[in-house]
Amino acid sequence: MSYGKRRRTGYDPASIQEYTFPIENIPRLSARDPEVYRLIQASRPVVISDSGLINSALKWNLGYLQENLGDGSFHVYGSKDNRFKYYDEKRAKQCKSFPKPVKRYEVSFNDFLKMLMEKKNTRERIYLQQMLNESVGQEIVKDYVDFNWDWVGRIQNEQGWGPLSSNLLLIGLEGNITPVHYDEQENFFSQISGYKRCLLFSPDQFENLYPHPVAHPCDRQSQVDFSKPDFERFPKFRNARAMEAIVGPGDVLYIPMYWWHQVESLKSLSPIDHKLRDFSTTTSSGSSGDIPPVTVSVNFWYRAAPLPATVKFPISAQQRVSVMRNIEKLLASALGSADEVGKLLSTMVDGRYNEE
Ligand code: OGA
Ligand code: FE
Numbered sequence: 001m002s003y004g005k006r007r008r009t010g011y012d013p014a015s016i017q018e019y020t021f022p023i024e025n026i027p028r029l030s031a032r033d034p035e036v037y038r039l040i041q042a043s044r045p046v047v048i049s050d051s052g053l054i055n056s057a058l059k060w061n062l063g064y065l066q067e068n069l070g071d072g073s074f075h076v077y078g079s080k081d082n083r084f085k086y087y088d089e090k091r092a093k094q095c096k097s098f099p100k101p102v103k104r105y106e107v108s109f110n111d112f113l114k115m116l117m118e119k120k121n122t123r124e125r126i127y128l129q130q131m132l133n134e135s136v137g138q139e140i141v142k143d144y145v146d147f148n149w150d151w152v153g154r155i156q157n158e159q160g161w162g163p164l165s166s167n168l169l170l171i172g173l174e175g176n177i178t179p180v181h182y183d184e185q186e187n188f189f190s191q192i193s194g195y196k197r198c199l200l201f202s203p204d205q206f207e208n209l210y211p212h213p214v215a216h217p218c219d220r221q222s223q224v225d226f227s228k229p230d231f232e233r234f235p236k237f238r239n240a241r242a243m244e245a246i247v248g249p250g251d252v253l254y255i256p257m258y259w260w261h262q263v264e265s266l267k268s269l270s271p272i273d274h275k276l277r278d279f280s281t282t283t284s285s286g287s288s289g290d291i292p293p294v295t296v297s298v299n300f301w302y303r304a305a306p307l308p309a310t311v312k313f314p315i316s317a318q319q320r321v322s323v324m325r326n327i328e329k330l331l332a333s334a335l336g337s338a339d340e341v342g343k344l345l346s347t348m349v350d351g352r353y354n355e356e
Helices: 035-041 062-068 089-094 109-121 138-145 149-159 203-209 235-239 317-335 338-349
Strands: 023-025 046-048 074-079 103-107 125-131 164-166 168-173 177-181 186-193 196-201 242-247 252-255 260-265 294-302
Touching: 035 046, 035 149, 062 109, 062 138, 074 109, 103 109, 109 125, 196 203, 196 252, 203 235, 203 260, 203 317, 242 252, 317 338
Parallel strands: 023 242
Antiparallel strands: 046 252, 074 103, 074 125, 125 168, 164 294, 168 294, 177 260, 186 252, 186 294, 196 242, 196 260
16 A cells, blocks of 8 residues: 655655654555545545646646747746745735735746746746636647546535636746645645645644734735744744645645645756757747756646535534634724734633633
8 A cells, every 4th residue: 555655756855854843744645546535525635646637737848838838928926035925915015014025027938938047146036826827829728628627527526616716837946935824725736847845734733823814915824934933923833743745747736725735846856858949039048958947836726615504513623714714804894904803802802711
């Protein structure tokens, strides 16, 4: 049985950072193993090694994407270090003093490739994160149609999930980190090329991970930086326990809704040849040799299943997170300001609900 086996080859083990919390392996199973469906049913993470979900995309190197991704525009993030902390643009505008953790660019795919080559010698790291949309070329459409929709559609139906909402394409430099956060959708996270280390934490670790307030631009993100945790501000982070999966080409990781995850691009032992066509423009011509190694992933975000007609008590950790989010939103709207939420909650709790 391959239960609990970690993927061991392809990446440089020295690119795995050490952290303060204990880590256990996420099961890695074949799509033929019925345990996969039991785990998904129980909202537990699992790596599926042979679903074939994105086999038609395994040829998506940068040269192929350059030829076929079309002339749409792409969101590219820039960071002064290796962390790419997400923030909500609208809420950031409303905030008086919010230092933006990353810069946002909107560029053509060719410009992204140029940035990859030119930024090699600068401090700024970049990370492309773009929803696949109708601007992609014919060949990509064909590959997309050839995804294993039978397999993923069967799970979607069995689980009663809502529709597929989007597929995010992620192309990042080795060493890039998406800091720990949770999403409000079910996710089949699929690795196309290179290796990623995914650290997951169950939703019952809400208090260990100290998410920003719901109205904050960094809603859903943890305030804790794993590489230098501030235990004075976040003492319960000492109780955090992670589950880990290292995913490589063809692997699919199920990230259940509300599960915390941090995603780290590892160093490949044998970076692939991107077969890049030379740029026809007047700027510096590029060959694959000028392109630093990247990782390529695409995710499948599904809307949650609707709430069951009768709720079972005690409610699940996921449902508790949902309840807390709703209370924070309700208070902000009832008080006309998100700044008043904390004070009101303290007034309600202090000396009343937190007495022994
Ligand atoms: C996700 C996610 C981050 C990454 O797919 O939900 O957080 O860097 N991905 O791949
Ligand atoms: Fe995510």
